[in-house]
Amino acid sequence: MTSAAFLSRAGQKVLLIEKNKECGGLVSSFTRDGFHFDAGVRALEDAGIIFPMLKDLGINLEVIKSPVSLGIENEILHIENEDSLLKYRELLIKFFPESEGEIDEVLRIIRKVMKYMDVLYGIENPVFKDLKRDRAFLFNKLLPWLPKFIFTVGKINRMNMPVEEYLKTIVTNPALRDIIAQHFFKNTPAFFALSYFSLYLDYFYPRGGVCNLPEALKSKIIEYGGEIRTETKIIEVIVEKFLVRDQENITYKYDNLIWAADLKTLYKTAKTEGLSADIKSGFESVKDNMLKNRGGDSVFSLFAEVDEPPESFRKIANGHFFYTPSSLGLGETHREELTYLLSNFETIKKEDIVTWLDKFTRLNTYEISIPGLKDPELVPPGKTGIIISFLAEYDLFNKIQKAGWLDEFIAETENRVLRVLSDSVYPMLKDKVIACFSFTPLSIETRVGSSEGAITGWSFQKHMPVINKIQFADRSVVTPLPSIYQAGQWVYSPAGVPMSILTGKLAADRVLKRVTKVNKKNALK
Numbered sequence: 435m436t437s438a439a440f441l442s443r444a445g446q447k448v449l450l451i452e453k454n455k456e457c458g459g460l461v462s463s464f465t466r467d468g469f470h471f472d473a474g475v476r477a478l479e480d481a482g483i484i485f486p487m488l489k490d491l492g493i494n495l496e497v498i499k500s501p502v503s504l505g506i507e508n509e510i511l512h513i514e515n516e517d518s519l520l521k522y523r524e525l526l527i528k529f530f531p532e533s534e535g536e537i538d539e540v541l542r543i544i545r546k547v548m549k550y551m552d553v554l555y556g557i558e559n560p561v562f563k564d565l566k567r568d569r570a571f572l573f574n575k576l577l578p579w580l581p582k583f584i585f586t587v588g589k590i591n592r593m594n595m596p597v598e599e600y601l602k603t604i605v606t607n608p609a610l611r612d613i614i615a616q617h618f619f620k621n622t623p624a625f626f627a628l629s630y631f632s633l634y635l636d637y638f639y640p641r642g643g644v645c646n647l648p649e650a651l652k653s654k655i656i657e658y659g660g661e662i663r664t665e666t667k668i669i670e671v672i673v674e675k676f677l678v679r680d681q682e683n684i685t686y687k688y689d690n691l692i693w694a695a696d697l698k699t700l701y702k703t704a705k706t707e708g709l710s711a712d713i714k715s716g717f718e719s720v721k722d723n724m725l726k727n728r729g730g731d732s733v734f735s736l737f738a739e740v741d742e743p744p745e746s747f748r749k750i751a752n753g754h755f756f757y758t759p760s761s762l763g764l765g766e767t768h769r770e771e772l773t774y775l776l777s778n779f780e781t782i783k784k785e786d787i788v789t790w791l792d793k794f795t796r797l798n799t800y801e802i803s804i805p806g807l808k809d810p811e812l813v814p815p816g817k818t819g820i821i822i823s824f825l826a827e828y829d830l831f832n833k834i835q836k837a838g839w840l841d842e843f844i845a846e847t848e849n850r851v852l853r854v855l856s857d858s859v860y861p862m863l864k865d866k867v868i869a870c871f872s873f874t875p876l877s878i879e880t881r882v883g884s885s886e887g888a889i890t891g892w893s894f895q896k897h898m899p900v901i902n903k904i905q906f907a908d909r910s911v912v913t914p915l916p917s918i919y920q921a922g923q924w925v926y927s928p929a930g931v932p933m934s935i936l937t938g939k940l941a942a943d944r945v946l947k948r949v950t951k952v953n954k955k956n957a958l959k
């Protein structure tokens with residue numbers, strides 16, 4: 435959508451093709467029984483990208499701050515500013531008094547990372563600035579910032595190891611390590627994970643729901659003359675002929691294509707007949723690399739309609755809440771124990787999986803979002819909609835579906851999650867839930883066509899199939915295929931909404947540069 439908005443603004447003939455009824459992908463919302471729910475991301479982080487993009491496009495999006503709370507068992511902390519780190523320290527020490535020195539060391543590193551983040555996001559992202567015209571920005575902000583940026587990038591790249599490994603070098607108690615890191619994706623680079631304290635302070639919420647961000651972009655695309663075609667799924671890219679084909683066998687001709695969806699799908703569906711041997715071999719080698727990698731962790735989300743006013747929830751925590759009901763930590767539950775279950779799935783009894791689920795739901799960390807606490811208009815009077823989610827393994831749901839008891843497993847999961855939370859932080863969930871339903875990793879795969887139901891692109895590996903260094907982000911949008919660019923969460927790691935937007939703009943810039951070059955060449959003929 436970012437690419438389409440900027441290209442149509444530049445006067446290009448743009449067609450945005452989307453397989454679903456609505457645009458926005460993982461930035462989407464829906465309403466059920468008068469309750470508003472966000473289906474994907476729960477709130478947004480500017481990261482020096484979203485607001486500059488909106489400003490550049492002249493979009494006035496009404497937003498509300500989305501404060502975060504963190505909780506362990508019956509201790510809850512509301513993050514208000516950088517000083518909240520001291521409260522976080524106290525919180526951790528309450529549960530792990532013998533680890534005070536190690537906690538101080540972790541906090542020292544988090545503070546250091548926060549300083550790096552201040553540099554990284556210290557200025558509006560220059561990609562959204564017109565550097566030829568905005569000389570004040572260029573000379574007063576960008577140039578003085580660059581040396582600090584380069585210095586910081588060096589420091590960040592040195593913190594690329596998985597957060598679990600990184601914490602092992604500082605913290606001896608595995609439970610403490612889990613409590614700090616278990617709600618991050620497996621093997622999240624240490625810098626990215628430890629930067630979350632800064633990101634918690636950055637969260638905002640579009641009034642009316644996160645869907646209002648794609649809605650605003652959609653209006654801009656149409657205003658600038660772009661065309662949007664929904665319920666159209668691309669099933670083939672015929673590279674030599676500059677054509678894409680949809681599920682109805684309709685083809686669309688392009689001069690330039692920006693693929694902003696799952697990359698395994700692009701590499702599987704692209705037909706390279708007729709291309710030169712060089713291009714084909716470049717394509718095959720990238721394809722190989724893509725197909726042997728996996729999407730990162732997925733998520734299980736429970737949506738509940740509760741007959742209790744938002745105020746009762748507000749007394750407990752903010753509308754965006756990371757809550758761990760047990761200070762014991764997940765340990766090997768989501769690693770070795772889960773791997774064992776998956777590798778021996780055919781011989782393991784259903785009861786064993788449910789026993790594992792019991793433990794997993796008791797020890798996990800939940801991301802809880804209450805839209806009505808961010809915008810009171812989003813719930814029926816006196817009632818509350820609550821979204822409870824946790825990171826979930828796609829393979830488990832896939833195997834259970836194939837074994838024919840997915841609905842049962844979902845119901846078992848819902849019951850346990852509601853029980854764990856009503857026995858701990860939200861007693862009203864015991865008997866005030868009017869209705870509840872869930873999305874699994876399989877729903878995400880089906881809905882947005884995301885490999886392994888991944889919600890932020892690739893799983894973290896030592897060798898990533900895409901660019902993972904910020905200084906090379908510009909190259910992330912290039913593919914080995916002529917006139918085809920790529921954007922979105924699959925083209926850079928680590929990704930999320932801001933990076934998807936940034937790569938969308940970078941891809942649009944590449945296309946415009948190419949179009950200008952071709953036009954100049956034609957003018958000379």
Ligand SMILES: Cc1cc2nc3c(=O)[nH]c(=O)nc-3n(C[C@H](O)[C@H](O)[C@H](O)COP(=O)(O)OP(=O)(O)OC[C@H]3O[C@@H](n4cnc5c(N)ncnc54)[C@H](O)[C@@H]3O)c2cc1C
Binds near residue numbers: 458475669922923
């Ligand atoms: C529960 C949850 C929490 C999250 N929390 C955060 C967070 O705190 N911070 C953060 O930054 N990010 C977060 N994310 C991740 C973030 O939402 C995504 O990384 C981002 O929205 C990805 O955007 P995208 O446009 O690259 O991809 P997508 O949103 O996947 O969009 C791809 C689009 O392409 C369409 N499509 C796919 N295949 C085809 C095809 N063949 N033909 C036509 N159309 C097709 C899809 O329908 C979809 O609309 C979260 C996600 C979830 C689900």
